Amino acid sequence: MSQELMTDLIELARDPDPAARHKLSQRITAICLESPHELSPQEKEVAGHVLIQLSREFETKLRVLLAHQLASSNRAPKTLIQVLAADEIEVSAPIIGKSPLLEERDLIDLIQHKTHAHRLCVAMRSGITAAVSSALVNKEEADVLQALAQNQSAEIASAAMEYLVAESENNKDLQGPLIARDDLPPKLAQKMCNFVSDALKADILKKFDIDPETIEEAMRQVRKTQSMIHPQGARGIEGKAASLIARMRASGELSLNRVIGFLREQRLNLFLEGLAAITDLSVKTLSNLALEGEGQGMAVVCRAVGADRSQFATITLLLERARTGKAVPAARLQAVCQLFDTMPADRALAIVEQWRARDPSPGKSAA
Numbered sequence: 001m002s003q004e005l006m007t008d009l010i011e012l013a014r015d016p017d018p019a020a021r022h023k024l025s026q027r028i029t030a031i032c033l034e035s036p037h038e039l040s041p042q043e044k045e046v047a048g049h050v051l052i053q054l055s056r057e058f059e060t061k062l063r064v065l066l067a068h069q070l071a072s073s074n075r076a077p078k079t080l081i082q083v084l085a086a087d088e089i090e091v092s093a094p095i096i097g098k099s100p101l102l103e104e105r106d107l108i109d110l111i112q113h114k115t116h117a118h119r120l121c122v123a124m125r126s127g128i129t130a131a132v133s134s135a136l137v138n139k140e141e142a143d144v145l146q147a148l149a150q151n152q153s154a155e156i157a158s159a160a161m162e163y164l165v166a167e168s169e170n171n172k173d174l175q176g177p178l179i180a181r182d183d184l185p186p187k188l189a190q191k192m193c194n195f196v197s198d199a200l201k202a203d204i205l206k207k208f209d210i211d212p213e214t215i216e217e218a219m220r221q222v223r224k225t226q227s228m229i230h231p232q233g234a235r236g237i238e239g240k241a242a243s244l245i246a247r248m249r250a251s252g253e254l255s256l257n258r259v260i261g262f263l264r265e266q267r268l269n270l271f272l273e274g275l276a277a278i279t280d281l282s283v284k285t286l287s288n289l290a291l292e293g294e295g296q297g298m299a300v301v302c303r304a305v306g307a308d309r310s311q312f313a314t315i316t317l318l319l320e321r322a323r324t325g326k327a328v329p330a331a332r333l334q335a336v337c338q339l340f341d342t343m344p345a346d347r348a349l350a351i352v353e354q355w356r357a358r359d360p361s362p363g364k365s366a367a
Contacts, residue, residue, distance in 0.1 A: 022062065029069045052083050063091045071098040082106060089117040096121040104129050111135045116144070123147035123154075130157040137163055140354070142171055149177035156181075161188060162296060166288075169195045179203055187294065245273040254278070256307055263318045278305055279352060282359040290319055295328075295336040303340055303348035312340050 067084045070076045071094040078101045085095045085102060096102065096110065096118065108131065110118050122128065123136050123144045128151070136148050137160045148154055149164060156164070165188045168174035175196050178184055186208045193201050248254040259274035272283045272290065279286070279301060289297035295316045302312040316336060320328040 029066060049077075049079060052080050060088065060090060063087060064094075067091045067094045071095050072100070074100045076101065085110060086114060089115065089121070092118060093121050097125055104131055107132045108135045111139065116141060119144050120147055124151060126151075126153045128154045130155040130160070133157065134160045138354070140358075142173070145171070146173050146177060149174050149181065152181060156183065158185070159296070161185070165192060168192065175200055179207070241269040241273040244270065245277050248274075249277050256305060256311060260311060260314055260318075263315065263322070266322065268322060275301070280356055281352065285355055285359055291323070294332070295319075296339060299336055299340040299343065300348045300351050303343050303345055304352040306345075309337060309340060313337055 063084070067087070070081065070084070081095060081099050081101045085092050085099065085106065092110075092114075096107075107122050107125070107128065111122055111132070112135065119136060119139060119141065120143060122132065124147050133148060133154050133156045136144055145164060145167060148156070161184070164174060164178060165184075168178055175192065179189065179192065179196075179200055189204045189208050193204055196204070245254065248258070254274060254277060256278060259271055259278065262268075262270035262274060268290075272286050275281075275286055276283045281301070286301070289301065298315060298319065299312065302315060307315075313333065316333060317328055320326065
């Protein structure tokens, strides 16, 4: 950038007249869109810092104009694009939506440090990575989750997809977009058949070519397990189970091994009450995880409470036996144990903390 041009820009920046401001914005845009052969990378970086200072002098409508003009450019100084992306939403929306210069780290920073409106724009951006999608999911904002589910170009990691499916049981706005996704795994689609409408269930059966009898059998297993957890006279049984666990906790007798012992004895209510006392999660949350046949949820819980691999494998095997009367297929057991082995404890604790925050009555029986 020549000294003459720099002087001209500074003079324009000092002039408060709207016409001068508009001319300054045009000059900045022209500089940003110059051929890369006309500015070296170092010159472009220096120009970017200068242009940031000048652009901050603009009123909002001129920054909006600048953002729209630069949104699709791959020649603009990245520092200027980053500043515009972090501006108020009227300015940042076109940059977040289109700029090829924003990278994964930039988008995650916006998710973590800017507003709900910025996150909504990120969720609608084409081609976002799995890490960006996971950062959005971690914010747990209903309309952002819906926008993400509707974004067919977004890459969504398996754990994030499992969360979205679980969330869709209570958030019906997620159900249609999730079922329409090309990357929804058939097993999760089958799981959704337990709670979606008949019309959406028909869409699932058609899209995934699932035998209706397979769905009915899965639903029978869910009802069977639910009846084990909440049998006739459940309130009285749950009350007695909660009282026993409270006494064991007070006397120091409660441990993970003792809780696993309840599961060996097929006393599922005591297992859930005991695990609820250890984790400070509600029995309702834990029973939902127990019903989830893949075992990922229990892998998170067990890692968070410091279980070893043997304890986790035992819980997985016993829960499958309680649910279906069958053994866990070897391939599935190996896969879920690998998930348990590789999951960092701090990550598991963070996920459990999120579940606790959503629990209406952590550590207590479901009503």
